[in-house]
Amino acid sequence: MATVKKTYKCGIFKPTKYKEGLLEKEYNKVQEYTQLQDYEFLEITQNIKKQIYSATIQAIGKYSKPIYNKDYPMFLRNDTFKFEVSKTKHFDYWFRCPVKGKRGGIWLPVKTYNIDLTNCKLKDSKIVKKKSKKNRIYYELQLTVEKEFQPINTSNVLAIDLGERNMAVTVSTANNIPKFWGKDIRGIRRKYNYIRKHLGEKKLLKKIRDIGGKEKKIVKQRLEEIASEIVSLAVASNCAICVGDLKGIRNSAKGKGRRFNRVVSNMPYYELTQMLEYKAHWEGISVMKIPEGYTSKTCSRCGSLNTSRPSQARFKCKDCGLDFFSADANGCRNILKRSFSYIGNDGVFVDKPKTNQELEATSKI
Numbered sequence: 398m399a400t401v402k403k404t405y406k407c408g409i410f411k412p413t414k415y416k417e418g419l420l421e422k423e424y425n426k427v428q429e430y431t432q433l434q435d436y437e438f439l440e441i442t443q444n445i446k447k448q449i450y451s452a453t454i455q456a457i458g459k460y461s462k463p464i465y466n467k468d469y470p471m472f473l474r475n476d477t478f479k480f481e482v483s484k485t486k487h488f489d490y491w492f493r494c495p496v497k498g499k500r501g502g503i504w505l506p507v508k509t510y511n512i513d514l515t516n517c518k519l520k521d522s523k524i525v526k527k528k529s530k531k532n533r534i535y536y537e538l539q540l541t542v543e544k545e546f547q548p549i550n551t552s553n554v555l556a557i558d559l560g561e562r563n564m565a566v567t568v569s570t571a572n573n574i575p576k577f578w579g580k581d582i583r584g585i586r587r588k589y590n591y592i593r594k595h596l597g598e599k600k601l602l603k604k605i606r607d608i609g610g611k612e613k614k615i616v617k618q619r620l621e622e623i624a625s626e627i628v629s630l631a632v633a634s635n636c637a638i639c640v641g642d643l644k645g646i647r648n649s650a651k652g653k654g655r656r657f658n659r660v661v662s663n664m665p666y667y668e669l670t671q672m673l674e675y676k677a678h679w680e681g682i683s684v685m686k687i688p689e690g691y692t693s694k695t696c697s698r699c700g701s702l703n704t705s706r707p708s709q710a711r712f713k714c715k716d717c718g719l720d721f722f723s724a725d726a727n728g729c730r731n732i733l734k735r736s737f738s739y740i741g742n743d744g745v746f747v748d749k750p751k752t753n754q755e756l757e758a759t760s761k762i
């Protein structure tokens with residue numbers, strides 16, 4: 398049985414001076430130790446080791462990978478900490494963090510969105526140091542939990558096409574109206590490409606790196622939002638999800654000029670698909686990848702390939718006269734249509750497309 402993972406990010410409230418001191422010390426010692434841990438027999442390493450909670454040292458050994466110019470997360474062994482619902486209004490949970498120097502660890506107040514641990518198993522847990530927008534330092538507990546993927550019954554299908562103008566377009570059998578997502582992402586990328594080029598001329602390499610990190614963060618956050626909203630829509634309208642397979646994208650970007658290629662082929666389609674998949678699976682929603690060959694050239698009304706693109710956005714069918722304002726939405730409708738051949742009589746996705754006869758037998762999904 399497949400499993401799904403989810404990471405909850407929980408901000409740790411500023412605790413009392415005493416607790417904060419213990420947490421800070423433990424965290425800093427972990428940093429010192431991870432930088433020196435290759436020198437296992439060095440006296441100084443052994444000395445630092447003694448100053449860290451023993452199970453936390455074990456957790457370092459288990460996950461250790463060198464990280465340069467960055468803090469190393471303080472991994473916690475799952476059986477050493479505790480998570481309890483708070484009875485006060487000011488924060489949501491108490492979290493017991495194991496540290497050296499205090500038997501039983503320290504209880505820290507934590508704020509997060511609703512954590513649902515039903516049927517879940519704790520996986521990795523770690524504490525990372527963060528900086529708020531106001532440059533305040535705080536600690537965050539990242540709780541990764543795992544559960545089995547249990548598909549729910551769905552009566553509709555939501556198709557997602559990763560578009561050229563919009564990051565994604567969706568159409569569902571619950572509501573045939575196309576919805577567009579993430580048009581701003583191309584803009585964000587374009588803006589940062591421009592800044593990069595400008596800085597490149599001045600050879601400001603460090604700044605270019607910093608900006609790359611900032612862009613990544615902004616884009617990732619937007620993708621998370623888009624994926625969450627699409628999955629919420631699927632949940633609300635009782636839809637399974639089918640998404641156009643990525644392979645077609647790069648082909649359709651060919652021959653449209655260097656600038657267009659750079660923007661499109663660097664679009665984070667893969668990341669978005671990944672996020673969609675794990676967020677959907679968490680909710681028990683199946684995701685099927687549909688081959689998308691010709692979906693951008695086929696008329697979604699009559700199926701003809703005798704079509705044209707008067708502009709990058711518009712789509713025209715020379716056979717039935719369909720004149721659609723959005724070529725992306727036309728592609729998405731084709732993916733939705735194509736998905737029907739991947740749905741079994743019980744409403745569950747099947748791996749191989751059905752034959753035409755089988756399709757006719759199941760006139761409705």
Ligand SMILES: [Zn+2]
Binds near residue numbers: 696700701716718
């Ligand atoms: Zn047509």
